[in-house]
Amino acid sequence: MTSQTECAYKCYYGNSCLSFFYTADDRCFLLDEIMELADSRLTELPNTRYFKANIVNCPGDAGYKFIPSMPLCYKLSTQKLSWSGAKAKCESEGGRLFQADTSHKLAWTYHNIKVTGGVWLGASDTAQEGQFMWTDGTEVVDPMWRDGEPSNTFNQDCVVIGDDRLWDDAWCTGSRLFLCELQTTSCL
Ligand SMILES: [Ca+2]
Numbered sequence: 533m534t535s536q537t538e539c540a541y542k543c544y545y546g547n548s549c550l551s552f553f554y555t556a557d558d559r560c561f562l563l564d565e566i567m568e569l570a571d572s573r574l575t576e577l578p579n580t581r582y583f584k585a586n587i588v589n590c591p592g593d594a595g596y597k598f599i600p601s602m603p604l605c606y607k608l609s610t611q612k613l614s615w616s617g618a619k620a621k622c623e624s625e626g627g628r629l630f631q632a633d634t635s636h637k638l639a640w641t642y643h644n645i646k647v648t649g650g651v652w653l654g655a656s657d658t659a660q661e662g663q664f665m666w667t668d669g670t671e672v673v674d675p676m677w678r679d680g681e682p683s684n685t686f687n688q689d690c691v692v693i694g695d696d697r698l699w700d701d702a703w704c705t706g707s708r709l710f711l712c713e714l715q716t717t718s719c720l
């Protein structure tokens with residue numbers, strides 16, 4: 533049993549909650565989708581209240597998902613591109629490569645991004661060797677390098693989160709999946 537407020541907080545801090553049911557007997561069901569009002573699952577439960585997260589700025593048809601606790605829209609690509617190709621793709625959708633530039637975002641990527649072959653983040657030391665910067669020009673703080681990284685092996689400049697969740701500098705020309713982010717202001 534949980535209160536309606538607790539249920540809202542669970543959705544707010546969930547990583548993929550887009551809406552929730554709160555039943556007449558105080559049960560909470562989080563959903564990772566937005567249901568249409570005509571959906572039979574709503575009308576079958578007349579005493580259940582249904583709440584949606586405000587995802588007005590997350591373009592769902594472009595594959596973006598909402599992370600209410602940041603708040604932020606993010607997308608893990610389905611396509612593999614070079615780092616600069618990935619950067620251009622995110623920017624063409626109005627966003628940028630993901631910046632793990634707060635402790636919350638660092639923790640979120642660590643706990644949620646585990647992809648075979650790794651995922652590009654929006655950081656590189658292309659401009660000045662050894663000085664890793666996000667694509668907005670801010671300095672990378674508290675990087676989660678794997679032991680022995682960044683190695684700059686044969687001039688590696690672009691940051692990837694490996695399948696061990698830790699960071700590596702890699703050759704920017706490699707084709708990888710990537711994370712985009714879109715800024716949003718949103719609340720339940
Ligand atoms: Ca380098």
Ligand SMILES: [Ca+2]
Binds near residue numbers: 682684685688700701
């Ligand atoms: Ca490396």
